[in-house]
Amino acid sequence: MSVVEKAGSPLNALVGKKKKKKDKSRRKVDDTRRGPETFDIDFDALRALGCFSPDALSTPVAMELRAVKRRLLRRLGFLRMSPDRQAFRTPGRQRNLILVTSTQAGEGKTFCALNLALSLAMEDQIETMLIDADVPRPKIRARLGLKNDIGVTDCLIDGHDWRSAVRRTNQGPLSIIGEGRPADRTAELFGSPQAQSLLTDLSAELQDGLVIIDAPPALAMTDAVALAKHVDEIVFVVEANETPEPAIASALDELLDVNPNVSLILNRCLVAPTGSSYSSYDYYGRTDDAPSARGKEEKNDGEA
Numbered sequence: 001m002s003v004v005e006k007a008g009s010p011l012n013a014l015v016g017k018k019k020k021k022k023d024k025s026r027r028k029v030d031d032t033r034r035g036p037e038t039f040d041i042d043f044d045a046l047r048a049l050g051c052f053s054p055d056a057l058s059t060p061v062a063m064e065l066r067a068v069k070r071r072l073l074r075r076l077g078f079l080r081m082s083p084d085r086q087a088f089r090t091p092g093r094q095r096n097l098i099l100v101t102s103t104q105a106g107e108g109k110t111f112c113a114l115n116l117a118l119s120l121a122m123e124d125q126i127e128t129m130l131i132d133a134d135v136p137r138p139k140i141r142a143r144l145g146l147k148n149d150i151g152v153t154d155c156l157i158d159g160h161d162w163r164s165a166v167r168r169t170n171q172g173p174l175s176i177i178g179e180g181r182p183a184d185r186t187a188e189l190f191g192s193p194q195a196q197s198l199l200t201d202l203s204a205e206l207q208d209g210l211v212i213i214d215a216p217p218a219l220a221m222t223d224a225v226a227l228a229k230h231v232d233e234i235v236f237v238v239e240a241n242e243t244p245e246p247a248i249a250s251a252l253d254e255l256l257d258v259n260p261n262v263s264l265i266l267n268r269c270l271v272a273p274t275g276s277s278y279s280s281y282d283y284y285g286r287t288d289d290a291p292s293a294r295g296k297e298e299k300n301d302g303e304a
Helices: 003-033 043-048 060-076 109-122 140-144 152-158 186-190 193-205 223-228 245-256
Strands: 037-039 078-080 085-087 097-102 128-132 166-169 174-177 210-214 233-239 262-267 280-284
Touching: 060 078, 060 109, 060 233, 060 262, 097 109, 097 193, 097 223, 097 245, 109 128, 109 140, 109 174, 109 210, 109 233, 109 262, 128 140, 140 174, 152 186, 152 193, 186 193, 186 223, 193 210, 223 245, 233 245, 245 262
Parallel strands: 037 166, 097 210, 097 233, 128 174, 128 210, 233 262
Antiparallel strands: 078 085, 166 174, 262 280
C-alpha cells in the first residue's frame, strides 16, 4: 500500500461511516413517509355491541348520534353546507380537539367516544382521529381488534413521531392512536409541555378534521383534568339514575376550573314512548345565561 493510500484510508473510513449514518437517517424518514398501518373494522361485531354501523343509519343509536354531532359541531364552529363541508374557527385556534370523560368508570364514555368517532368519519366523512388516553383501562383497541403497539405514551415518553403510532381504517377517514405502554404518573405526562405540543401538532395536521380523546373518569384519576387544559371542548358523559349528583358536581368543578367549554351527554336514560329518542347533549358552565344541562332521552346500553 502506498503512502497516499495509507493516508487516505482513515478519510475513506470516515466518509464510509458518514454515508452509513446518512443512509440510516434516510431510512428513518422514509419509514415515516410510508403512511400509517391500515386495518379493517368488523362492523358486524361492533353492531352486536350496540355500536354505530354505516350500514344501519336508521337505528336509534345512529339517530341519537346525529343530534349529538349537530350540537357538538355547532359549538366547535363547524358547518355543513351542501356536500362540501365549510368550517370556520376562532382566529389562532383550530377548535378541533375534543375530550370525552365521565365522573366514574362504567358510565359509557368509551362507548360514546368510539361511536362519535365512527359516526363523524363514516356518515359525515369528516377526517377523525380517536386517541385512547385511558392508559390504566384502555378499551378502544380491543373493540377494533388492534394489537398493542406504539401509542400515545410512547410518543410522550420516548419522543416517537406520532405518525408512527397511527392506525388508519380502510373503510373511511378514521385514524386510531392506541394508549401505548403502561406508564406511571400519567397525569403529569398528559399535563406536560410534550403533551401540549403533541396535541397542537395533531390539531394543525387535522385542521379540517376532529381529534377525539377518550380520557379516564375525572374523579378516578386526574388525567382528564390535565388533558382538559389542552382541548377545545369537553364532552362529559353522565349515566342516568346512577351517577350521584354530588359526584357529578365535584367532577364538573374540577374540569371547569381549567376549561369552561363543557357539555353533557346523558347516557342510558329511558323515556316514555311519546318522548324524544335522541340523547341529551347540552352546555354546562358558570354563567347565568347558560342553558341548564338537563334532559331525559334514550341511549343504547353500551359499556364504557
